[in-house]
Amino acid sequence: MLRIEGLSAGYSAKPVLNNVSINVGAGEFVAIVGPNGAGKTTLFKTISGIVKPSGGAITFDGVDLLAVPPPQRAHLGIAHVPEGRQVFPSLTVMENLEMGAMTESGRRDWRANIERIFEWLPVLKERRDQFAGTMSGGQQQMLAIGRGLASSPKLLMLDEPSMGLAPSTADFIFDRLIEIRRQSGLTMLLVEQRVAEALESADHGYVLEAGRVVLEGNNDTLRADDRVRKAYLGM
Numbered sequence: 001m002l003r004i005e006g007l008s009a010g011y012s013a014k015p016v017l018n019n020v021s022i023n024v025g026a027g028e029f030v031a032i033v034g035p036n037g038a039g040k041t042t043l044f045k046t047i048s049g050i051v052k053p054s055g056g057a058i059t060f061d062g063v064d065l066l067a068v069p070p071p072q073r074a075h076l077g078i079a080h081v082p083e084g085r086q087v088f089p090s091l092t093v094m095e096n097l098e099m100g101a102m103t104e105s106g107r108r109d110w111r112a113n114i115e116r117i118f119e120w121l122p123v124l125k126e127r128r129d130q131f132a133g134t135m136s137g138g139q140q141q142m143l144a145i146g147r148g149l150a151s152s153p154k155l156l157m158l159d160e161p162s163m164g165l166a167p168s169t170a171d172f173i174f175d176r177l178i179e180i181r182r183q184s185g186l187t188m189l190l191v192e193q194r195v196a197e198a199l200e201s202a203d204h205g206y207v208l209e210a211g212r213v214v215l216e217g218n219n220d221t222l223r224a225d226d227r228v229r230k231a232y233l234g235m
């Protein structure tokens with residue numbers, strides 16, 4: 001579904017991603033893990049079109065994504081749940097979800113989607129009239145995920161959903177993602193610094209270090225890898 005080949009990207013004089021290749025099949029849950037500053041957010045921003053690559057190719061459902069203007073990419077079925085959540089603080093939960101449903105498929109599927117989103121993330125139903133800015137970090141993260149789902153995506157990209165959350169709240173979010181994926185079959189691409197949790201949730205993973213993919217494999221292979229165990233799992 002998403003094929004990234006030999007991607008290089010960065011900021012003016014600062015190269016960040018170096019020849020990165022990643023493949024996400026339809027229905028897969030793929031995690032990209034790595035330390036702070038490895039380039040995980042830059043990778044997502046390149047997929048969304050916020051950052052322009054200096055080389056390589058990205059294909060989504062057979063379409064050359066780099067030829068599609070960034071505002072159009074959401075309409076192809078790519079939802080980006082950004083780092084730091086970025087919900088609209090002065091809008092209510094419901095209004096935030098409606099903002100997510102601005103795509104053609106989001107508008108078409110709104111009724112069915114909102115029902116499922118409320119089932120998966122009941123706190124959003126309970127707080128539907130609350131201003132997003134007054135909610136806790138974990139609740140705002142669930143809202144950001146709900147907003148992404150409201151666009152009726154084919155691919156949900158999640159940038160560090162556990163960021164700044166207590167471990168128990170982060171665990172709850174990962175648990176919700178696994179359940180949403182199980183029930184919907186949605187394709188998910190996650191970037192995370194919490195490596196253990198990310199590899200537990202996903203089927204397949206890539207380790208990104210200093211802008212390069214240094215290791216790839218299914219979650220069992222990666223969790224059994226000596227280097228991953230030492231560097232990321234504290235074993």
Ligand SMILES: Nc1ncnc2c1ncn2[C@@H]1O[C@H](COP(=O)(O)OP(=O)(O)OP(=O)(O)O)[C@@H](O)[C@H]1O
Pocket residue numbers: 011014016034035036037038039040041042043083193
């Ligand atoms: N707008 C920017 N302009 C210049 N350099 C940037 C910009 N954004 C990020 N960088 C730099 O690019 C590198 C990769 O950053 P990126 O945010 O992609 O990493 P990351 O793996 O997502 O890490 P984090 O977990 O800290 O977000 C870092 O060295 C960062 O300082």
